[in-house]
Amino acid sequence: MMDAFERFGLLINDRVVRTPIAIASMAGIVDGAFARERAPHAGIAFIGGYSIDEPAMKAAKAVAAGGDRKEFLCEDPVGELKKQIAILDGSTLIPAINLRGTTPEAFASVADALGDSVVYEIDAHCRQPAMVDAGCGEYYLKNQQKLTAIVRALKAKGVTVSVKIRVGVAEDDRVLARNLWAAGADILHIDLMDSGSAKLRQIRNSVPLLIIANNAINTFDRMREMLSHGADMVSLARNADERTLSGLDAAITRYADEDGWYNSPKQLCRGGDIRSLTFCCMPVKECPLIPALNRMGIPKDDYIALKLNSVKGTLLDGGQQTCFGSLAWCCKTSSPCMFRDMTLKQTGISKKEYMRLKRDLSDTIMGRVFHDVPSDESR
Template identity: 70%
Template sequence: MMDAFGRFGLTINNRVVRTPLAIASMAGIVDARYVIERKDHIGVAFIGGYAVDRPTMDAAREIAHDGTRTEFLYDDPVKALSAEIALLNSTDLVTGINLRGSSPDSFARIADAFGDDVVYEIDAHCRQAPMVAAGAGEHYLNNPEELVAVVRTLKTKKVTVSVKMRVGVAADDRALARKLWKAGADILHIDLMDSGITKLRQIRNSCPLVIIANNSVTTFDRMREMLSHGADLVSLARQSDIDTLAGLDAAISRYADAEGWYNSPKQLCRGGDIRALTFCCMPVKECPLIPVLSRIGLSRDEYVRLKLDSVKGTPLDGGPNTCFASLAWCCKTSSPCMFRDMTLANEGLSKKEYMRRKRELSATIMSRVFHDVPSDESG
């Protein structure tokens, strides 16, 4: 597992994530057995969704009764979940349980039963009419104050909280992301629907939470598109067959080993998210960097000081023959630059190590940008 941490640097719920691939919940389908069959090619699994109180259990039965969808049906959610979690404890996966509940107390009872052994995923995603009418699923996206209350209640139990949501339902996805960050959520599991990467980039630029991107991830190109616009992981649902997962796992491992930063962003001037500030040059001309600095509340001078102070004493500190006399201002290795490459050769710094250092710089910048949890007034 240390190799996995060195490769991806990912931890969730205080456990190393083996690969940035997750299985998303599918009601009536994704249980421990389903996950164990695929365990060699994933890092995280969200089983469920599981109804955890009377209103949602009744809704699950109503959905199953019409014959168009399957559901997990039981009378005792704690007993049902205990059996599933016990099976998954034999794996090295990060286990999440996707829960459909109609009140904060319903989620709290499950957290009391299982403590910090699992990630608790609030299902704000299901759009089946009976479940929404029961006060779960998409009901929460239309009533964000109720979703925030569930997050806050779960966080009093000192557990890791994920929110599964689809974009385009809430009035403002960016504002909702910030509200969930303030409430204490740890993970946003986002079904991008047909919005492409635009919404993903907007949400990445709005909060520092772990982001799992979901929707039509069937090829490595699609996976990299998600990762390069803000995702930390991607998840698969209907396409989570073993062959697809194995191919994606192998491809992202090869990419990380070769490039040094598995989810490196596109450069800011090419549509990247704010992690790409690590690749930006000095703010000496009008370019996409300037309005981004304004939006995140950094003056040009503060930005310059932040980058130079952050690389002091590191291999990125040098580079007198580069455009701005420091590798701190140099671009991504996918962009040709003879001055950067000459400097790397002179310093004995591989492109992989350079990108790893750029990732560290990006993390420092992100910590500065998202240092303060948003106030009520900021949305």
């Protein structure tokens, strides 16, 4: 799995993620067997959703009785979850469980029973009326204090927490994301609906959490669109068939091996997210960089010092022949630049290695931007 870590650099629950593709939960469908069959072409599987307390179970039975949707109906959810998780033992899939419940105590109780070997995903996504009326799913997006209370209850158990959300339901998805970060969430699993990459970029610019983008991602072009606007991974549900998964897995692996940075952002001046500061030149002219720095509260001199200090002693430190005398200020390899390419050739740096170094620089910049965890605005 070390090749996978070198290729994608992804760790979840202290395990290497084999590929940046997740299997998303579908109630009544995605169980251990469903996920296990797809293990060769996915990195993490969210089984569920499973209802874990009486109000959620009652809602699940009402949904199933309607005849239009399936549900996992079990009187002993902990026992059933143990059985389903065991099916994934020995596979390269990281196990995750999508849970529907109405109280922090219900989630904490499951964590006590199952321990820290799985990722716990709070379902704040389901929009079935019975679930919402019971205080589950989308209910949490309009009652964020209750959602963050569940995050804190799970984090108190020392487990990894994902939150599955649907954009366009909360009053401000950026505030929601920051509240979840403040509460301790590790992963945001985002159903983008019809909002596209602009909403994803806004959320990426708001939090440093691992982001999984979801909704109609069934082609490599769509996958790259999500990755280039801030996603670390993508997830599939209805399109999680072997042909689609294997095609995406092969394509992103090939792209990573050729480019060096599998989810490299677009440049800032072309609509890129905050990670693209790694490709920006010195702030010496009016361009999107200046307002971006102003929004982040980073003075221009601090930004210059940050980039130059971050590349000291690395292969990006050189580049006297480039526009600003250092590869720290050079753009993405997809943008033609004779001075950058000449410097790379003279110093023996491949374009793939250059992009990996730019990814490292981006991580450093992100660490500076998101140094302080915000207060929970929903309290």
